[in-house]
Amino acid sequence: MEESVDTATAILASAAVLLRERMFDDISYRALADEVGISERTIYRQYPTRAHLLAALSNWIEQTSFPLPPFVTVSDFRAAAHERFRAFDALPAYAYVGARASAISPTLDTEPAYITRAIEAMLDVAAPTLNRRDRRRVAASLRYFSSAMFWARLRTGFDLDAGEICDAFDRAVDTVLAKLPSAAATRAEP
Amino acid sequence: MTVPELSGTQAAVLAAYAELIEEVGSDDVSYRVIARRAGIAERTVFRNYPTRVDLLLATAEWIEATLFAREESQSIFDIPLAIREAMERYDARPELAHVVAETAMRGVSGAAPSPGRAQLEQLLDAEVPSLDAAQRRAVIAALSHLDSVGTWVTFRREFGMDRRDIADAAAWAAEAVLDTIRDRVAP
Known part of the structure; x- marks a missing residue:
């Protein structure tokens, strides 16, 4: 199935190119097929619905354009x-x-994102004796404040740029980490 | 947030579409099927909502303003309660929750991602007027973010939480945000 892996990647690469000039909703399977030089049917075989295409495209973009720097400590x-x-x-x-x-209803794999696991691992080290419920509350909050959704909401709903979003993120993280027993050690460095 | 002004026909189309999204488990429903469910002609649907994006955004706005409507909070410190209830509502209608979540993440051409922002600002300014601009912005942004269906989607998907756990964790996070301003209320 090596060929179909290549086809799948070629479709995503072309979709990413088209995204530079139009919205995802305006990228038709027809236009995508023309761009890749394959039949529309082949695209449907790889991505039976637009939700499948969106999920795969997001994964691909994540890997190619937004790799997450590894982190172990809270400041990292x-x-x-x-x-x-x-x-x-x-x-x-x-x-x-x-x-x-x-935000969409999950299509195929519902594995948590890498960042979710990394945050959980970070808390294992930063707060090893914290009970399970509080650990999940903290992890879920940090995960949600570090998400693309947070960026999108603040950019669209509040007209903030990256610097202002980073500031709002830091303050939100501070409020969550203040709940940890070892709060003093995890504050942002001045 | 106010309920958008709709004609009887429009309300029937949006309700029919929302119903079908729940039945089919996807927003991929044809105009023909929607028209039949609403009991009107397909061209009437097209006349009101020329594109699928128009229809989807109008439906998401309608769902948010009706099925997911919040009880009005009298104080910024009541927001965690509203968030808890909102999470329970989302959990009862998962397909519709995903539609609302996704349409709010489309940028300027999508649905408004923080429809409750003005109300939060009004409450905060009345109760805690002493915050500087950056503090105020951070509190409003964090609460807007938590008071949204994105919270329900993320907590469920990334942490496998159920209704109770999501409602608890979302309200807890909102309380954490409020901790910084709890004792700064204007006398």
Whole structure:
């Protein structure tokens, strides 16, 4: 099936090119097929619905344009989130695809994103004795404030740029981490 | 948030579409099927909503303003309660929740991502007027973000939480945001 893997990637690469000039909704399977030089049917075989295409395109963009810097400590986590918010700001059309894909009803794999696991691992180290319920509350809040959705909401709903979004993110993270027993150690460095 | 002004025909189309989204488990429903469910001609649907995007955005706005409507909060410190109830409402209508979540993430051509912003600002300014601009913005942004269906989607999808856990964690996070301003209320 090597050929179909290549075809799938070619479709996503072309969709990403088309995204530079039009919205995801305006990219028809027909136009995509013409761009790749394959039949519309082949695209339907790879991506039976637009939701499948959106999810796959978002994964591909994530890997190629928005790689998450690895982090272990809270300050590295903050830095990684800042870097991503700035990358989103530089390529908004791509970032909105990511925000949309994370909001749709899941299509295929419902594996949590890498960042979710990384945040959980970070909390295991930062707060090893914290009970399970509070740990999940903290992890879920940090995950949600570091998401493409946060960036998209603040950009569209509040007209904020990456610097202002990073500031709002830091303040939100502070309020959540203040709930940790070891709060003092996890504050942002001045 | 106010309910958008709709004609009887429009309300029937949006209600029919929302019903079909729940039945089919996708927003991919043809105009023909929607028209039949609403009991009107297909061309009437087209006349009111020329494109699928028009129809989807209008439906999302209608769902948000009716099925997911919040009880009005009298204080910014009541917002966690409203968030808890909103999460429970989303959990009861998962397909519609996903539609509302996704349409709010489309940028300027999508649905408004923070429809409750003005109300939050009004409450905060009345109760805690002493915040500087950046603090005020951060509190409003964090609460707007938490008071949205994106919270329900993310907590469910990324952490496998159920209705109770989502409502709890979302309200908890909102309380955490309010901790910074809890004792700064204007006398």
